[in-house]
Amino acid sequence: MRSKRPSALVLREEKDFFLFSSPWWLGLVLFVIGPMIASIVISFTQWDIITAPKWVGLRNYIRLFRDDPLFWKSLRVTAVYTFVLVPLQLVLSLLVSVLLNQRVRGLGLFRTLFYLPTVLPVVASALLWLWILNPEGILNFVVGLFGIPRQNWLTDERLALPSIMLMSLWGTFGTSMVIFLAGLQGVPESLYDAARIDGANWWARFRYVTLPMISPVVFFNFLMGVIGTFQVFTQGYLLTDGRPNNSTLFYVLYLYRSGFEYLKMGYASAMAWVLFAIIFVLTLLILRSSSLWVYYEVNR
Amino acid sequence: MRPGKEPKAVGIRTRRNLSRGLIYAILILGSLVMLVPFYWMFVSSLMTEAEVLSYPPVWIPKTWRWKNYLEMWHALPFTTFLRNTIVLTVGRMIPLVLSCSLVGFAFARLRARGKDALFLLLLATMMLPSQVTMIPLYIGFAKIGWVNTFKPLIVPAFFGMPFYIFMMRQFFMTIPIELDESARIDGASTLTIFVRIILPLSKPALAAMCVFIFMWSWNDFFSPLIYLHKTEMYPLALGLQLFRSYGEYLTRWEYIMAGSVAMTVPPLLVFFFSQRYFVRGITLTGLKG
Numbered sequence: 394m395r396s397k398r399p400s401a402l403v404l405r406e407e408k409d410f411f412l413f414s415s416p417w418w419l420g421l422v423l424f425v426i427g428p429m430i431a432s433i434v435i436s437f438t439q440w441d442i443i444t445a446p447k448w449v450g451l452r453n454y455i456r457l458f459r460d461d462p463l464f465w466k467s468l469r470v471t472a473v474y475t476f477v478l479v480p481l482q483l484v485l486s487l488l489v490s491v492l493l494n495q496r497v498r499g500l501g502l503f504r505t506l507f508y509l510p511t512v513l514p515v516v517a518s519a520l521l522w523l524w525i526l527n528p529e530g531i532l533n534f535v536v537g538l539f540g541i542p543r544q545n546w547l548t549d550e551r552l553a554l555p556s557i558m559l560m561s562l563w564g565t566f567g568t569s570m571v572i573f574l575a576g577l578q579g580v581p582e583s584l585y586d587a588a589r590i591d592g593a594n595w596w597a598r599f600r601y602v603t604l605p606m607i608s609p610v611v612f613f614n615f616l617m618g619v620i621g622t623f624q625v626f627t628q629g630y631l632l633t634d635g636r637p638n639n640s641t642l643f644y645v646l647y648l649y650r651s652g653f654e655y656l657k658m659g660y661a662s663a664m665a666w667v668l669f670a671i672i673f674v675l676t677l678l679i680l681r682s683s684s685l686w687v688y689y690e691v692n693r
Numbered sequence: 694m695r696p697g698k699e700p701k702a703v704g705i706r707t708r709r710n711l712s713r714g715l716i717y718a719i720l721i722l723g724s725l726v727m728l729v730p731f732y733w734m735f736v737s738s739l740m741t742e743a744e745v746l747s748y749p750p751v752w753i754p755k756t757w758r759w760k761n762y763l764e765m766w767h768a769l770p771f772t773t774f775l776r777n778t779i780v781l782t783v784g785r786m787i788p789l790v791l792s793c794s795l796v797g798f799a800f801a802r803l804r805a806r807g808k809d810a811l812f813l814l815l816l817a818t819m820m821l822p823s824q825v826t827m828i829p830l831y832i833g834f835a836k837i838g839w840v841n842t843f844k845p846l847i848v849p850a851f852f853g854m855p856f857y858i859f860m861m862r863q864f865f866m867t868i869p870i871e872l873d874e875s876a877r878i879d880g881a882s883t884l885t886i887f888v889r890i891i892l893p894l895s896k897p898a899l900a901a902m903c904v905f906i907f908m909w910s911w912n913d914f915f916s917p918l919i920y921l922h923k924t925e926m927y928p929l930a931l932g933l934q935l936f937r938s939y940g941e942y943l944t945r946w947e948y949i950m951a952g953s954v955a956m957t958v959p960p961l962l963v964f965f966f967s968q969r970y971f972v973r974g975i976t977l978t979g980l981k982g
Contacts, residue, residue: 402877403804405883406803406804406805406883407803407804407805407806409799409803409883410799410803410804410805410808411805413795413796413798413799413803413883413887414795414796414799414800414811416792416795416796416851416852416853417792417796417815417852417853417855417858418811419852420792420849420851420852420853421814421818421852423852424826424830424849424852425818425821425826427829428825428826428829428830428833429825429826429829431829431832431833432825432826432828432829435828435829435832442832442835489719489720489723492716492719492720493720495716497716497717497720503720503724505968506724506727506728507723507724507727509727509728509731509964510727510730510731512908512957512960512961512964513731513957513960514911514912514929514930514956514957514960515912515914515930516912516914516929516930516931516933516934516953516956517734517933517952517953517954517956517957519934520933520934520936520937520949520950520952520953521730521733521734521950521953522730523937524733524734524737524946524949524950525730525733527946529746529748529750530750531729531733531750534748534749534750537749563726563727563730566727620820620822623822624822624823624824626915627914627915631934631937645824648824652827652828652831653831653919658828658832661828662828662829664824665822665824665825665827665828666825668822668824668825669821669822669824669825672820672822676820
């Protein structure tokens with residue numbers, strides 16, 4: 394595609410690349426790689442910042458896995474949250490975007506309405522849902538219309554986590570829907586026409602045309618959803634502060650407490666690396682699985 | 694589904710109308726579910742204390758009590774919170790736009806050995822959980838006395854953020870490379886190409902990035918929580934939740950909702966005025982990943 398150039402020009406372009414990208418790689422060294430190395434070292438110490446750090450070797454990690462029930466609890470809470478919320482959100486937003494893609498009237502209006510909650514700042518959203526989920530709030534009123542008795546949405550151990558999921562579903566649904574919609578609009582109409590000529594009904598068209606064609610988008614949404622959701626913090630911090638009985642103690646909330654409330658910097662760093670390992674393995678698993686269910690066009 | 698192609702058989706048409714009806718029913722019901730919390734936030738902010746506390750809930754307040762907003766604003770130092778939020782947002786937006794477009798340009802338009810590997814590294818850092826660097830960064834900033842200043846929040850913006858770099862790179866890739874090449878033949882330097890050719894063609898992408906940064910910064914809760922411990926340093930995100938820590942305001946939901954509405958209005962306005970940039974930015978990063 395490009396013609397050959399004298400090597401002096403090529404070298405100058407190379408120099409310019411490193412010059413122009415310097416903010417990024419300087420930042421990478423200063424704010425990512427440096428701190429990462431420091432973080433590994435700190436995770437082998439016991440350190441409250443105030444007094445000198447004490448080398449403890451692997452003891453933080455051993456304590457995490459062997460002697461800390463809260464670690465396991467927070468891991469379980471986060472895993473349940475992620476693996477219920479993300480698939481639920483994908484299915485619902487895919488459903489809505491497929492419906493919106495049926496040449497409905499008012500597409501722009503519907504899209505805006507479904508997207509609107511994502512515009513709300515997390516703090517405002519959390520306060521709003523505190524109010525909605527209040528024992529005397531409108532959710533109890535609405536479920537009361539269906540004959541369901543009043544619930545303590547945020548103080549009942551069984552309901553607190555699902556309540557936070559409900560809020561998150563409402564708040565983040567729009568993002569994946571907009572991405573799906575753009576993906577659906579990129580599916581060539583000729584494929585649907587061909588399927589129709591072959592006598593495919595709506596389910597067959599969805600199953601054998603739509604789904605394979607947008608599977609890369611599903612994949613992207615799933616991967617990003619899992620990575621992002623595993624690091625959930627603000628909802629748990631603001632809505633329930635981990636209560637009741639630690640049933641909403643998200644992993645990062647526990648990490649934050651260990652570091653910034655109990656000043657156990659070594660322990661919190663060890664937790665961060667365990668989180669890193671978990672997210673790394675999850676990412677690898679999802680990437681590996683993609684060849685089984687993600688369809689890429691050959692000339693991509 | 695095109696009208697012209699519809700077969701004449703009545704049975705099929707009725708079925709089609711039925712399924713159309715079902716589609717609209719689901720969509721309308723769904724958007725109602727999305728909207729009711731918004732409505733509830735807004736009307737609650739205009740209620741009297743008695744109306745807020747009544748059960749079953751009052752769906753339409755008798756009079757619209759706009760005074761709630763004024764009283765809410767003075768219950769806590771909201772003018773200060775707003776000023777801090779604006780300082781943080783602008784203070785991060787300008788350096789981020791500069792650094793991210795510069796780096797995005799380098800990745801999209803300049804050739805260099807090892808660039809592909811570096812790009813993979815960029816993508817990898819996008820996935821890196823921030824908790825891994827959070828504690829050393831905090832300790833580092835604390836050691837140089839930056840805690841309780843805006844510096845730990847603003848200074849890193851000069852070094853770009855992987856997500857926005859990626860977004861700009863994706864956009865710059867869509868501009869024909871021939872433009873750069875012919876400019877180079879005319880003797881233009883890389884900086885000239887960036888400033889005179891690429892940036893003027895990238896206004897929609899730059900606008901999209903500004904919108905994204907605004908939304909993110911306005912929303913940002915975690916980094917202020919870690920670095921800012923004085924009330925007079927709080928941005929809105931931290932200030933608003935103070936209502937939860939003062940007993941006298943704990944059940945003043947009309948104030949809390951008024952505050953939430955007030956904090957939501959600026960991003961909402963930005964969203965309405967920039968919808969097309971916004972959607973474009975999401976799809977740009979979402980589809981080509």
